[in-house]
Amino acid sequence: MRNASYRRSGRARRRTHFRLLVAAGGLVLAGLIIVLASWFAAQKEERDAQGQGLFITVDGAPDSALSLPPESTPSSGDSDDEAQSTGYTVGSAPETPAQLDDPLLVLVNSETPIPEDWEVTPRMVGEQVVDARMYDDYIAMHDAAGAEDIWIWIASGYRSVEDQERILEENIQQRMDEDGMTREEAEADALRTVNPPGYSEHHTGLAVDLNDVDDGFESTEAYAWLEEHAADYGFVQRYRSTKVAYTGIDNESWHYRYVGREHAQRMKALDMCLEEYVDYIRSGGT
Numbered sequence: 669m670r671n672a673s674y675r676r677s678g679r680a681r682r683r684t685h686f687r688l689l690v691a692a693g694g695l696v697l698a699g700l701i702i703v704l705a706s707w708f709a710a711q712k713e714e715r716d717a718q719g720q721g722l723f724i725t726v727d728g729a730p731d732s733a734l735s736l737p738p739e740s741t742p743s744s745g746d747s748d749d750e751a752q753s754t755g756y757t758v759g760s761a762p763e764t765p766a767q768l769d770d771p772l773l774v775l776v777n778s779e780t781p782i783p784e785d786w787e788v789t790p791r792m793v794g795e796q797v798v799d800a801r802m803y804d805d806y807i808a809m810h811d812a813a814g815a816e817d818i819w820i821w822i823a824s825g826y827r828s829v830e831d832q833e834r835i836l837e838e839n840i841q842q843r844m845d846e847d848g849m850t851r852e853e854a855e856a857d858a859l860r861t862v863n864p865p866g867y868s869e870h871h872t873g874l875a876v877d878l879n880d881v882d883d884g885f886e887s888t889e890a891y892a893w894l895e896e897h898a899a900d901y902g903f904v905q906r907y908r909s910t911k912v913a914y915t916g917i918d919n920e921s922w923h924y925r926y927v928g929r930e931h932a933q934r935m936k937a938l939d940m941c942l943e944e945y946v947d948y949i950r951s952g953g954t
């Protein structure tokens with residue numbers, strides 16, 4: 669009787685143990701599934717974030733994909749403007765293409781930040797700073813134009829990352845105050861002509877805004893003279909209406925980039941913007 673009862677309760681205990689084991693096993697399995705699922709979700713989120721990072725669409729609408737620093741990003745639930753939440757860090761654009769060896773062809777655009785080791789050797793032109801590499805050719809161009817009674821001057825030369833932050837913010841505020849745009853609209857609109865800090869070509873010291881930073885510049889004699897002669901001094905108009913698909917920036921008749929005389933003349937002959945030309949050189953073009 670004691671034995672039988674012991675055996676029965678022993679069986680019952682073993683059954684209970686077995687049920688407990690099954691339950692514990694189930695819990696462990698469920699836990700594993702949850703951990704794996706959240707890991708996959710995190711990976712996907714990361715891939716999505718990279719995919720929609722600093723990326724320019726081919727129809728030339730960089731504003732929809734550009735991001736501002738988190739502190740200046742409006743809290744908006746707009747689903748068609750998700751990219752605004754991505755944020756950016758200077759120097760961490762995904763898949764930044766390697767720069768060519770020739771520093772005169774350094775590429776800085778909405779996708780490609782200024783290289784971290786980039787150095788500017790400052791030279792003053794009026795109140796503006798330019799890099800020493802362009803100084804002599806700029807002065808030669810200025811003087812050649814002056815000899816024909818055409819006056820060109822630098823409205824804006826080298827800018828630090830902090831300068832660019834201030835300029836972008838001013839542009840945004842101006843659009844909000846004067847045009848009644850929301851912060852989000854103002855940011856998108858400002859980013860059509862102002863690159864985010866770290867992504868402005870002005871950081872190189874090889875870019876200058878000449879004369880009137882205004883669309884009206886295109887109908888001046890100075891612009892006509894530059895169209896004809898700038899390449900002979902190593903300068904190219906950096907952003908043209910025909911190249912928005914490559915540059916992501918609207919036409920800017922006033923923004924010139926120094927690439928050296930040889931490159932400028934070839935770019936002009938090939939009708940290539942810097943993005944195209946860098947690709948061309950990288951793939952063996954001469």
Ligand SMILES: [Zn+2]
Nearest residue numbers: 870876877923
């Ligand atoms: Zn400029």
